[in-house]
Amino acid sequence: MYEAGESLEHHPSSSMPGGRRWHDGLTSADVLERTSAGRINRVPGTTSRSLWEIVRANVLTLFNGIVAGCFILLLVLDQWRDALFGFSALGNSLIGIVQEYRAKKSLDRLAILHAAESKVVRDGRPQRIPADALVPDDIVLLSAGEQVSADLRLLDGGYVEVDESFLTGESEPVSKAPGAVLLSGSLIMAGSGRAAVFRAGPDTFAYKLTAEAKRFSLVTSEIRSGLDKVLRVITWLLLPTAALVANAQIQNAGGWEDALSSGRWIPGTLGLVASIISMIPLGLVLLTSVAFAVGGVRLAGHMVLVQELAAVEVLARVDVLCLDKTGTLSSGSIKFDAVHDAGTPPAEGWRRALEWFGANEEASTTAKSIGAAFPAGDLLAAAASVPFTSARKWSAVTFPPGSGAPGTWVLGAPDAVLAGSSRRAGAHRLAAALASTGLRTLALAHMPGSLPGSVPESGESGRLPPELVPVVLLTFREDIRKDAHKTLAYFRQQGVAVKIISGDDPRTVAVLAREVGFGQGAAYDARNLPADPLLLEKTMEDHHVFGSVTPAQKRDMVQALKRRGHTVAMTGDGVNDVLALKDADLGIAMDTASPATKAVARLVLLDGRFDRLPAVVAEGRRAISNIERVSMVFLSKTVYITLISLAFALLLLPFPFLPRQLSVLDGLTIGLPAFFLALQPSAQRYAPGFLKRSLAFSVPAGMCAALCVLAVAAYARLGGQHGTGAVQSATIISLALIAAWILVMASRPLNWIKTLILAGMYGGLVLLFTVPPVKDFFRLDWPPPDLLAASVIVALAGSLAIEGIGRFQRRLAGGQGMAGGK
Numbered sequence: 052m053y054e055a056g057e058s059l060e061h062h063p064s065s066s067m068p069g070g071r072r073w074h075d076g077l078t079s080a081d082v083l084e085r086t087s088a089g090r091i092n093r094v095p096g097t098t099s100r101s102l103w104e105i106v107r108a109n110v111l112t113l114f115n116g117i118v119a120g121c122f123i124l125l126l127v128l129d130q131w132r133d134a135l136f137g138f139s140a141l142g143n144s145l146i147g148i149v150q151e152y153r154a155k156k157s158l159d160r161l162a163i164l165h166a167a168e169s170k171v172v173r174d175g176r177p178q179r180i181p182a183d184a185l186v187p188d189d190i191v192l193l194s195a196g197e198q199v200s201a202d203l204r205l206l207d208g209g210y211v212e213v214d215e216s217f218l219t220g221e222s223e224p225v226s227k228a229p230g231a232v233l234l235s236g237s238l239i240m241a242g243s244g245r246a247a248v249f250r251a252g253p254d255t256f257a258y259k260l261t262a263e264a265k266r267f268s269l270v271t272s273e274i275r276s277g278l279d280k281v282l283r284v285i286t287w288l289l290l291p292t293a294a295l296v297a298n299a300q301i302q303n304a305g306g307w308e309d310a311l312s313s314g315r316w317i318p319g320t321l322g323l324v325a326s327i328i329s330m331i332p333l334g335l336v337l338l339t340s341v342a343f344a345v346g347g348v349r350l351a352g353h354m355v356l357v358q359e360l361a362a363v364e365v366l367a368r369v370d371v372l373c374l375d376k377t378g379t380l381s382s383g384s385i386k387f388d389a390v391h392d393a394g395t396p397p398a399e400g401w402r403r404a405l406e407w408f409g410a411n412e413e414a415s416t417t418a419k420s421i422g423a424a425f426p427a428g429d430l431l432a433a434a435a436s437v438p439f440t441s442a443r444k445w446s447a448v449t450f451p452p453g454s455g456a457p458g459t460w461v462l463g464a465p466d467a468v469l470a471g472s473s474r475r476a477g478a479h480r481l482a483a484a485l486a487s488t489g490l491r492t493l494a495l496a497h498m499p500g501s502l503p504g505s506v507p508e509s510g511e512s513g514r515l516p517p518e519l520v521p522v523v524l525l526t527f528r529e530d531i532r533k534d535a536h537k538t539l540a541y542f543r544q545q546g547v548a549v550k551i552i553s554g555d556d557p558r559t560v561a562v563l564a565r566e567v568g569f570g571q572g573a574a575y576d577a578r579n580l581p582a583d584p585l586l587l588e589k590t591m592e593d594h595h596v597f598g599s600v601t602p603a604q605k606r607d608m609v610q611a612l613k614r615r616g617h618t619v620a621m622t623g624d625g626v627n628d629v630l631a632l633k634d635a636d637l638g639i640a641m642d643t644a645s646p647a648t649k650a651v652a653r654l655v656l657l658d659g660r661f662d663r664l665p666a667v668v669a670e671g672r673r674a675i676s677n678i679e680r681v682s683m684v685f686l687s688k689t690v691y692i693t694l695i696s697l698a699f700a701l702l703l704l705p706f707p708f709l710p711r712q713l714s715v716l717d718g719l720t721i722g723l724p725a726f727f728l729a730l731q732p733s734a735q736r737y738a739p740g741f742l743k744r745s746l747a748f749s750v751p752a753g754m755c756a757a758l759c760v761l762a763v764a765a766y767a768r769l770g771g772q773h774g775t776g777a778v779q780s781a782t783i784i785s786l787a788l789i790a791a792w793i794l795v796m797a798s799r800p801l802n803w804i805k806t807l808i809l810a811g812m813y814g815g816l817v818l819l820f821t822v823p824p825v826k827d828f829f830r831l832d833w834p835p836p837d838l839l840a841a842s843v844i845v846a847l848a849g850s851l852a853i854e855g856i857g858r859f860q861r862r863l864a865g866g867q868g869m870a871g872g873k
Contacts, residue, residue, distance in 0.1 A: 076172030076190040085186035092185035092201045092251040105151045109144045109340070113286065114331045121324045125710070130321060132711055132828065140333055151344045169200055172245075189248040193233075195241050195438070196625070198650045202250035203233040209244015212440060213237045214629060224440075238629055238650065240602075241440035274339060274364055274678055277742030281686065285330060288693060295700035296326045303705040322706030326696040329713045334722050335685035338729045339678055345730060346674040353666050354658040362653040365637040366671020368618040368739065372542055372664075373609060373631070375623040376553035376560055379641060379661060380567055381529040385416045387424040388490055388528050393478040393521035398497040400456025401522045403431055405495065407448055408462050417493070420527060431456055435501060441554060441602045441627035443467065445515075449501045458499045461519060466556065466578075466599065468494040469521060478521035489562030490526040491555060497522050534662035535567045541665045550595050550612075552605055554627055557598030564596040574598040580607075587611045605631035618739075622664075624648060639664070673731070675741075680797045681725040682745045683752075687793050688721055690753025691786075695760055705775075707764055707782045711829055716783065719815040720790040724808050728798060731805065744860070751856045756789045759849035766841045773838055780820075781834040781842040787816050788846035789853065796857045 122137030168179045170192040182200035212224040215237050224240045235255040300322045346363035409422025439446035445463025450456045465482035469475040485492045496519045553560045557574035577600040588611045609631045612619045621635035624644040632638030633651045640652035642659035763785045767778045798805045
């Protein structure tokens, strides 16, 4: 197996199997033969889980196993009325599977429609094919911005700079000369050439290294990690609690020996099952998956491809949005404006040189606009060339003597091409004046002969030789997106800081920033960015518009913001944005983005509409704020059931509820309302600390509910001779009223839909005690007046205490908590 950066011992020969030349590529018959043999570049998709993985995640869990065991036990004991929770758990799993599978199908369809393509030579002509249709010996045409989709060998005449960080962790681009190996998952940052496929599909280095290395690492989900911690604690508590409850139930049945011999252990089993099942927050895991899945589907409706469903959570946490100018704030289309005199007599053949720069099929949008203004007739043959890189900010071509444009021509940013020599100072000042009007400006310079040294291999941004003479200046216009001003205003209103980070001249960037509402200030020149990390962090906090930013600086700027505790989203469309997109918490690629840029982004705006971003952020906030709301309800239930179980077990009292009673109570006060609440709109920005906030409310609220149930049970035992049914009804009434109030608090602020949901919950609770068949089935009835009064008074006192807990929590959190939000 080849390692990253490895070169072949022998360069590829000039012919293919069968005696054909490499540049002719494979024939259709060759492709059919390899495809029929299964030698294609297809590997399992990574944009979503497979159907089996979805089923396994929703069904084959420890808690589902416990539920299934309890369900089967009750059926064997002919206690089917108390086995309703089994159907509820089955429904949860089915809903989770259906919702996530629907999301998978929707996202997979988008992923297929917008899948990466490769440009190959087949039957002697260039053509584009899906990347997974590559076969061994295919000839791939490479250019900047492409993602390598199979293991390739670079052929003679090619030179590229490759980002291999997905595979090796090396952050700097690696130069590749003819004969070098290009590994699947690498990104072409600069240069061009032809390469031959020698390993495809499961045989590639990336696939053997890890199935995920080819695309991206998983998004860090605070919600999922927080829930995992809670579930681990519940798992450890479950067994000892079950043992204590079982002992209490048997002791109340006359002791172990008597209960086992008489069969009175069977009714005691009902209390044990009720406590175990109610401790497990099954619906919470379901609603988290559903919220992510529904969020992905809704974003797909906004023409946004979610590369990973958990990225929806990151949307809610974003508080800094970094924007590349071109393709994001501007439309991405570059229009040629004019040619300007550089102050020196133009060298012979400058038009022919511009024809060459604009004729490259894989040229940038700027070079393509040059090609439109200077269409090539008889294109000159280059003796040598230097590809453009964002670090160098220029490209060059050398034509031989007698060619009509002899010598070396350098085209690039004025600051890179014209700086460093007094003979170019006048042209440099003129370029600065043009840039200050908002025009993108390039400089064309010329020198006799070739560039000194091995510049193509170095890829460095060193100074150009002093004999380089300015020839002409070129200006270009960009159209500002009509929706840019309104969209940026939305983010400012929502408390999201916006940073414009562009590689263009700071003066040009400043003009654009003013047009989209950034005031009259100048743009910060990134060439003056401090090297000290702490100073860089302060600079990023104090400034919002930056120009002349290199790709490496974009990455450093994103990292500086993250070190300050910000959650950073980065948008871009060029290969120069790849490094920053990878390091941002959330990378967002435009539809015009290069394949490499799309490969590292978590989200892709498929129609390129910048005004999609507010809806994207709103969807993330909706999903995550609602997950936090319902988590507080579910965790409160887990806390009070666990405490009730432990208290009654330690006091050797029978568990006060039947499984069927807790099942219907959970359904009315938690399950059904929480399902609808999880899909409600919400614009509140997510703040870190989900688990801490949830537990800060759930633990004291659950303790309060448990104390209320204990108080009602104690009154029933000490205040008179009340039967088991009356005590169960009284404790259910008290617990139902408290659980309902917890849901009311989690639902705030109320709207008409939430009010309707809460009204339905209270209506269902009334029906439990008034409809004869229903109350008979659940063994519920109105308790004696004194016990009824006690249960209601205790419930009201408990609800007031929980209201106080919620208010205190909001004050302590400075209004950031979701429960009972303003």
